[in-house]
Amino acid sequence: MxxxxxxxxxxxxxxRLRLPWWAWPATVVAGAIIATELTLGLPDIPGWPTYAVVIPLCLALMLPLNRLRxxxxxxxxxxxxxxxxxxxxxxxxxxxxxxxxxxxxxxxxxxxxxxxxxxxxxxxxxxxxxxxxxxxxxxxxxxxxxxxxxxxxxxxxxxxxxxx
Structure with missing residues (x-):
């Protein structure tokens, strides 16, 4: 040969060593908690943009953990x-x-x-x-x-x- x-x-x-299914909802919850903390700590910033940025950012940070081959x-x-x-x-x-x-x-x-x-x-x-x-x-x-x-x-x- x-x-x-x-x-x-x-x-x-x-x-492929993927994340368990529960990691994704847990990440969304963690992102929502962080966004809530930021919204409460910075009252001059509207609430929805904080959630729109923080939750996808948290999910994006999880992607490298999902790719190990x-x-x-x-x-x-x-x-x-x-x-x-x-x-x-x-x-x-x-x-x-x-x-x-x-x-x-x-x-x-x-x-x-x-x-x-x-x-x-x-x-x-x-x-x-x-x-x-x-x-x-x-x-x-x-x-x-x-x-x-x-x-x-x-x-x-x-x-x-x-x-x-």
């Missing part, structure tokens, strides 16, 4: 803009909520690469074997930790077998 072939570029795993391609692990060659992955551990809490807790390595979303309880821990990179592991939130761990291990083993 050549690197240019379409099968080589297909993602083995792909998901996690994907496993045949050659790399992609988390938003970060890229990790699968050849340097030594092991992958699927973490439940307690495991994620432990991996991100007091004993966490300060050089670890962490992309976590508090509203997603599960994650994967990707252990690295790259002597030139000081990062010992990645911890990435995912709603499907077993599927992601399986896909990462599969493509990593395949890449290592092809390179040797």
């Amino acid at each position: 050549t690197p240019e072939s379409p099968a080589r570029t297909l993602a083995a795993h792909q998901e 996690v994907a496993v391609t045949p050659t790399e692990f992609q988390v938003d803009d970060a890229r990790l060659p699968v050849a340097v992955i030594s092991d992958v551990i699927a973490l439940d909520a307690a495991g994620k809490r432990e991996a991100l807790g007091v004993g966490a390595h300060p050089s670890a690469f962490v992309v976590q979303r508090p509203w997603i309880g599960t994650a994967v821990q990707v252990l690295l074997d790259d002597p030139q990179d000081p990062t010992p592991y990645w911890v990435v939130s995912t709603r499907k930790p077993v599927e992601l761990a399986t896909a990462l291990l599969e493509v990593s083993r395949r890449e290592r077998a092809e390179s040797s």
